[in-house]
Amino acid sequence: MSFEHLQSFFVFDGYHLQLAFVGLIIILSYWVPRLVSRREPVAAPLLLISAGLVAWLFPEVKPLPDPGEAPVIWEHLSEMAVIVALFGAGMRIDEIGSWQRWRPATRLLVIAMPLTIIAVALLGAGLAGLSLASAILLGAVLAPTDPVLASDVQVGPPHKGGERPVRFALTTEAGLNDGLAFPFVYLALFVAAEGMAPSSWGLEWVGIDVVYKIIVGGLVGWAGGWMLGYVLFHFPRKTALAETGSGVIALAGVFLCYGSSELVEGYGFIAVAVMGFTLRRVEKEHDFHRRLHDFSEAIEHGLTALLLVAFGSVLPVLFADLSWSHIAVALLLILVIRPLAGWLSLMGTGLHRDERLVIAVYGVRGIGSIYYLAYAASEGEIAQMTDLWSIVAIAVLLSTMLHGFTVGLAMDRLHRDVPHDD
Structure with missing residues (x-):
């Protein structure tokens, strides 16, 4: 067979190259860390992003297009990863506990998150030269911690225990603050469309985007959790679905709850987190419950791996206009704003100083920020979107690096120095 015949026989189709490339990269990213450590592969996200950079050299193997040109694709794929992760976060909570147990997470949501939004917005306007709408959007996009990449600081699967105060606070915060950031995204869209004129849109924003959508999201999640629990465990009693072991029920329940909440204009992110938490109370x-959690976690990891490889492949495009002011905003968020806001919000909670420090520092930024920015780009006309993508991209990359390589040591030291009964 001649060389020309071989060329015509082996046709390197771009789609198949993408599948082979992504599969190889994901395997290597989870396998390589095992060569040097027996710890869970906390370096895998960074390796996935780094390996994705290689795809930039070969456009035919890039998994996803530039988010600036096709934000809807990024919006929907990141949306899937986030809602599955939020459901899993709710499923992990074994015990409700007392109000004292929930105080740190409540403080993080009510105090630390708004402080972070305000501080990042001021930095965006003052340091990066963003418009008011873009600055507000940047604060909203970077405020929530990530339920996808923060699994190393969260509580374990159902029935595993280990629900220490730090892990419980970070799990519940990550489970709820994604939905609670949405009102501020809508605030940015209002300002971008109508200007800083609260008299024309303030009542609608407070009544609909803040009050109505949060309440409806919570109610739909609560009702969905109990209804799915009844179907799984109680009806029909002799042939209950829970005895089949089919984990796909978790994914079906997540889609049903999320879609139902969005159809009645509630926040679907809040709904799926509340649904996971509520379902966990049924036949606890x-x-x-463990099978449901493990199945949803496997889907979450698969979607996350694909997203991170794709994210790495578009970093050169997102960094084309990267400036020192963008890097400064990202570093100040990770090293100063979040730790300081978290530390201040946790005053008076009774936590040990080291526990407050770990909770304040380990607010991981990741897939949720990508989703919010892609959502805003597809829903409204936001100026300086290129700058926003640059800042968010460098923030996610730096958070993955700094938090990923230090979280294991920080948690080991905390467990050693601040003993707790699980």
């Missing part, structure tokens, strides 16, 4: 000792 049943081992089906």
Whole structure:
């Protein structure tokens, strides 16, 4: 067979190259860290992003297009990863506990998150030269911590225990603050469309985007959790779905709850987190909860790996207009704003100083920020979107690096110095 015949026989289709490339990269990213450490592969996200950079050299193997040109694709794929992760975060909580147990997470949501939004918005306007709408959007996009990349600081799967104050606070915060950031995204869209004129849109924003959508999202999640629990465990009693072991029920329940909440204009992110938490209260000792969690976690990891490889492949495009002011905003968020806002918000909670420090520092930024920015880009006309993508991209990259390489040591030291009964 001649060389020309071989060329015509082996046709390197771009789609198949993408599949092979992504599969190889994901395997290597989870396998390589095992060569040097027996710890869970906390370096895998960074390796996935770094390996994705290689795809930039070969346009035919880039998994996804530039988010600036096709934000809807990024919006929907990141949306899937976030809602599955939020459901899993709710499923992990074994015990409700007392109000004292929830105080740190409540403080983080009510105090630290608004402080972070304000501080990042001021930095965006003053340091990066963003318009008011773009600055507000930047604050909203970077405020929530990530339920996808922060699994190393969260509580374990159902029935595993280990719900120490630090892990419980970071899990519940990550489970709820994604939905609670949405009102501020809408605030930015209002300002971009109508200017800083609260008299024309303030009542609608407060009544609909702040009050109505949060309440409806919570109610839909609560009702969905109990209804799915009844179908799984109680009806029909002799042939209950919980006995089948089919984990796909988790994904079906997430889609049903999320879609239903969005159809009645509630926040779907809040709904799926509340649904996971509520479902966990039904027959809470049943081992089906662990199967549901493990199945949804596997889907979450798969979507996250694909997203991170794709994210790495578009970093050169997103960094084309990267400036020192963008890097400064990202570093100040990770090293100063979040730690300081978290530390101040946790005053008076009774936590040990080291626990407050770990909770304040480990607010990981990731897939949720990508989703919010892609959502805003597809929903409204936001100026300086190129600058926003640059800042968010460098913030996610730096957070993945700094938090990923230090979280294991920080948690080991905390467990050693501040003993707790699980």
